[in-house]
Structure formats: structure tokens, C-alpha cells
Amino acid sequence: MDQTSQPVELLLSVSREVPRPLGAQIEDELRRAIRQGAVKAGARVPSTRDLARQLGLSRSVVVDAYAQLAAEGYLVLRQGARPRVSEAAGTRDAASAKPAGPAPVPRFDFRPRAPDVSSFPRTAWLRSVREGLTAITDADLGYGDPRGVEALRSVLAEYLGRVRGVAADPARIVVTCGYSQGQGIVCRALVAHGARRIAFENPSHPEQRRIATRAGLEVVPVPVDEDGLRIDDLARADVDAVVLTPAHQHPTGAVLAGDRRADLLGWLRASKALAIEDDYDAEYRYDRVAVGALQGLDQDRIVYAGSASKTLAPGLRLGWLVVPPRLLDTVTDEKDLADCGTARIDQHAFARFLARGELDRHLRRMRAQYRRRRDLLVAALEEALPEATVRGIAAGLHATVELPGTYDEQAILDEARRRRLDLTTMRDFWIEPGSGPPTLLLGYAQIPEPSIRASVRALVEAVRASPAQAANARARSRRESTPSLR
Numbered sequence: 001m002d003q004t005s006q007p008v009e010l011l012l013s014v015s016r017e018v019p020r021p022l023g024a025q026i027e028d029e030l031r032r033a034i035r036q037g038a039v040k041a042g043a044r045v046p047s048t049r050d051l052a053r054q055l056g057l058s059r060s061v062v063v064d065a066y067a068q069l070a071a072e073g074y075l076v077l078r079q080g081a082r083p084r085v086s087e088a089a090g091t092r093d094a095a096s097a098k099p100a101g102p103a104p105v106p107r108f109d110f111r112p113r114a115p116d117v118s119s120f121p122r123t124a125w126l127r128s129v130r131e132g133l134t135a136i137t138d139a140d141l142g143y144g145d146p147r148g149v150e151a152l153r154s155v156l157a158e159y160l161g162r163v164r165g166v167a168a169d170p171a172r173i174v175v176t177c178g179y180s181q182g183q184g185i186v187c188r189a190l191v192a193h194g195a196r197r198i199a200f201e202n203p204s205h206p207e208q209r210r211i212a213t214r215a216g217l218e219v220v221p222v223p224v225d226e227d228g229l230r231i232d233d234l235a236r237a238d239v240d241a242v243v244l245t246p247a248h249q250h251p252t253g254a255v256l257a258g259d260r261r262a263d264l265l266g267w268l269r270a271s272k273a274l275a276i277e278d279d280y281d282a283e284y285r286y287d288r289v290a291v292g293a294l295q296g297l298d299q300d301r302i303v304y305a306g307s308a309s310k311t312l313a314p315g316l317r318l319g320w321l322v323v324p325p326r327l328l329d330t331v332t333d334e335k336d337l338a339d340c341g342t343a344r345i346d347q348h349a350f351a352r353f354l355a356r357g358e359l360d361r362h363l364r365r366m367r368a369q370y371r372r373r374r375d376l377l378v379a380a381l382e383e384a385l386p387e388a389t390v391r392g393i394a395a396g397l398h399a400t401v402e403l404p405g406t407y408d409e410q411a412i413l414d415e416a417r418r419r420r421l422d423l424t425t426m427r428d429f430w431i432e433p434g435s436g437p438p439t440l441l442l443g444y445a446q447i448p449e450p451s452i453r454a455s456v457r458a459l460v461e462a463v464r465a466s467p468a469q470a471a472n473a474r475a476r477s478r479r480e481s482t483p484s485l486r
């Protein structure tokens with residue numbers, strides 16, 4: 001028999017008695033054997049079929065474990081060839097062992113960052129680029145107006161008025177590279193106008209707070225509850241401006257209540273302050289009609305800020321501001337200084353895309369899809385994790401899942417990472433870490449409908465295996481097996 005076709009023996013042991021998944025145990029054991037030199041660089045390891053047989057496991061468990069080790073650079077897997085330890089892996093000791101190659105592909109990605117970009121309307125966008133590029137003049141290929149292409153500003157004004165109730169004069173629209181750039185520009189303009197302190201919802205997006213700090217503003221936290229930002233606390237915060245997400249608070253999912261909207265407008269006028277309204281995903285509203293933008297109620301005190309990142313794709317880097325008259329020149333100047341204007345061919349394409357009603361069409365299709373994913377997610381969570389409280393599902397692309405205090409967010413994150421589940425929890429969003437109960441943020445946009453149940457199952461396994469919970473379960477079983485003294 002050819003020596004290379006002999007089955008290879010490998011001394012590995014896995015146990016069903018420990019809470020760690022079997023695949024992760026295989027990964028741990030093989031990684032350790034390679035690091036310690038027990039299995040040498042270039043050496044053959046058993047085929048997935050042989051190892052599965054040897055350990056009495058299903059082959060898919062071993063296939064997944066090998067794929068992870070290959071992604072980390074420990075194994076070399078080639079179609080039709082025997083799996084081997086990589087030549088580089090054996091020379092690494094435990095301290096220097098870093099994942100080689102790209103980060104492992106997650107099994108499920110729950111991070112509420114992006115929409116389902118695999119549904120990006122490529123054909124319609126391509127047509128828009130072709131049409132835009134064919135029609136533009138040579139002058140359009142110059143720098144042009146830093147506020148952006150006029151055709152886009154006028155079609156955006158129409159869209160925002162119709163869909164979001166924004167009072168948008170095209171002359172006061174500034175096209176930006178996403179919301180993030182828009183917020184940075186407005187913060188710098190505010191500093192130029194003498195602002196020093198800016199309030200942020202607590203919890204809120206940490207990057208947005210960093211953008212404000214970088215512009216020279218002091219960030220002041222203001223709490224959020226189930227009715228959105230607490231305006232009574234805002235009024236006591238002694239700030240010049242506030243950033244808020246009234247249509248769908250990020251990340252809690254609360255909607256700013258009607259009386260709070262009125263109180264906010266009153267406070268803005270009384271204190272001569274300014275609000276930046278981050279309207280990042282208001283188009284996704286499932287159970288009743290979308291809440292209109294605040295900006296329509298006071299266009300002198302509210303900067304409206306939108307983005308194509310949730311409706312189309314973050315990679316487009318397209319956003320827009322509707323700016324109050326008194327800030328317009330400074331904001332335009334800041335935009336000019338930042339990058340001399342957003343890419344103009346993309347702006348022409350987006351103008352065509354909007355004018356042909358492609359965004360409306362895309363959103364109609366996606367809203368129905370996301371709604372189905374959301375419903376499946378909520379039903380699967382109710383069944384598999386009944387102790388959780390699911391909130392923030394009326395709008396947007398993620399749910400918040402609050403767990404009893406016996407769970408530990410960091411332990412869940414670690415366990416999820418080991419199982420290749422990409423997850424975000426609330427801890428990153430609090431201005432002072434650890435301010436609330438353990439809460440997972442589950443984005444459902446990037447998980448296809450047929451995989452939702454499996455993804456929730458995998459998530460719940462990670463939650464249940466996370467150390468704090470495992471310790472609690474052990475304590476419970478000790479309690480149950482200890483005879484009562486009463």
C-alpha cells in the first residue's frame with residue numbers, strides 16, 4: 001500500500017461531559033499539539049473522515065474545526081490532498097501564535113452594522129452609473145460645488161420631504177461621505193461658532209462620540225429610557241448641542257415619545273441650542289407608519305443627517321445633511337476643507353437611482369424580507385431563550401435581547417467568538433461601561449431567512465455554555481442534589 005494513503009493516527013481526546021463544543025475541543029487540542037511541537041510543521045494529520053471515525057463524531061464537526069485551524073494558519077487544506085500542518089505553524093510558540101491570513105469567516109454574523117449587502121441592487125445601480133456617466137458634462141468631472149451635485153440635492157430634497165417629512169431646500173443640502181463625515185463636519189462648524197459641550201444619548205455609538213471629541217467638543221452623557229432621550233436630564237446638562245436618534249434610538253431601539261419631541265423643541269428654542277438628528281434607518285418601520293423626522297418641526301435648530309449605509313450599503317459612503325441657514329456657510333467650508341466634495345460620478349448615479357424610484361422599490365422589497373427575518377428571530381428566541389426580554393423590534397435591523405443579571409456579557413462574547421458567531425453587546429455603547437443589565441444586540445439583516453433558527457440555536461448554545469451561566473448551572477445542580485435542611 002502507498003504510504004501516503006495510510007490512515008494517520010493522532011492522539012486527541014474530546015469529551016461530551018465538558019460544556020465546550022466538540023469542534024472547539026478539537027481545535028484547542030490540535031492547536032496546542034502544533035504549538036508544543038508534538039505535531040511537527042509539514043506533518044500529515046488524519047483526514048476529516050478518519051478523525052471523525054476515531055473520535056466517534058460526525059464528520060461535519062471535524063470539517064468545521066479543520067477549516068478554523070486552516071483559517072488561523074495551522075493547517076493547510078487543499079482539494080484532493082491530505083491535510084497537513086503548515087510549514088510556518090510549527091515554528092510558532094504559544095506567545096507568538098497569531099492568526100495568519102484573513103480573520104475566520106463567521107458562521108453567523110449578528111453584528112447590527114450593515115444591511116443585507118448581498119441584496120444590493122447591482123443591476124439598477126449599474127444602470128444608474130451608466131446613465132449618469134453618459135449624461136454628465138465635462139464640467140461635472142471637475143471639483144464642482146462642495147455641497148454636492150445639484151441634480152442629487154434636488155432629488156434628495158423631494159425624497160426626504162416625501163418619505164421623512166424633512167423640510168429640505170436643495171440649497172441647504174450638503175452631500176457627505178456617510179453620516180460619520182457629516183457629523184464630524186457639523187461638530188467642527190459648531191466649535192467654530194463657539195460651542196463647547198455636546199450631549200449624546202447614553203447608550204450611543206462610541207465612534208460618534210469620538211468624532212465629536214476629535215472636533216474639540218466635550219461629550220456629556222444623557223440617559224435614554226423606553227421613551228427615548230430624557231429631555232429633563234438634557235435640560236440640566238448645560239450643553240450647546242445634542243446628537244440623537246429619535247426615530248429609532250441606537251442601540252436600544254426606543255422611539256422618542258411625542259411629549260418628549262415637544263419638550264426637545266421647547267428646550268432647543270429656550271437654550272438656543274442645536275440638535276443633530278441621526279436618521280440612519282428610519283425607513284425600516286414594520287408595525288406602523290414611520291415616525292416623521294424632527295427636523296420638519298424646526299429647521300433652524302435641527303441639522304438633519306441621513307445615510308445610504310442602512311438602506312443600500314455602507315460601502316457606498318453616501319450621506320447627506322440638511323443644514324440650518326445660520327450654519328450653512330461654515331458647514332460648506334468644512335466639507336470643502338475635508339475633501340473638496342463627495343465623489344461626483346457616484347452622486348450622479350445616486351440621483352438617477354432615486355429619480356427612477358429604485359430606492360423606493362428596493363426598500364419595499366427589503367422591508368418585507370427583514371420583517372420576516374425579524375419575526376423568525378423573535379419566535380426562535382422566545383422558544384430557545386425564554387428568560388430573555390426582546391425589545392426594539394418595531395423598527396430598524398436589530399433587536400435588543402436583555403438577559404437576567406446572572407449572565408456575563410464578556411463571557412458570552414468570548415464563547416460566541418470561539419464558536420465563530422460575530423456578536424455585539426450593549427457594553428460597547430454605554431458611556432460608562434457596565435451601566436445596564438447584560439444585553440445582546442442581534443442584527444438580523446445579514447442572516448438569511450432559512451438560517452435564522454439555526455443561528456439562534458448556535459447563539460443560545462454559546463449563551464448557555466458561557467462561564468457565568470455554566471457556574472450558575474453547576475451551583476443549581478449542587479443545590480438540587482444537596483438535601484434541604486428544612
Ligand SMILES: Cc1ncc(COP(=O)(O)O)c(C=O)c1O
Pocket residue numbers: 112113114177178179180181205245250278280306307308309310314318319
Ligand atoms: C447610529 C448610526 N448612525 C449612522 C450610521 C451610518 O453611518 P455612516 O453613514 O457613516 O456609515 C450608523 C451605521 O451603522 C449607525 O449605527
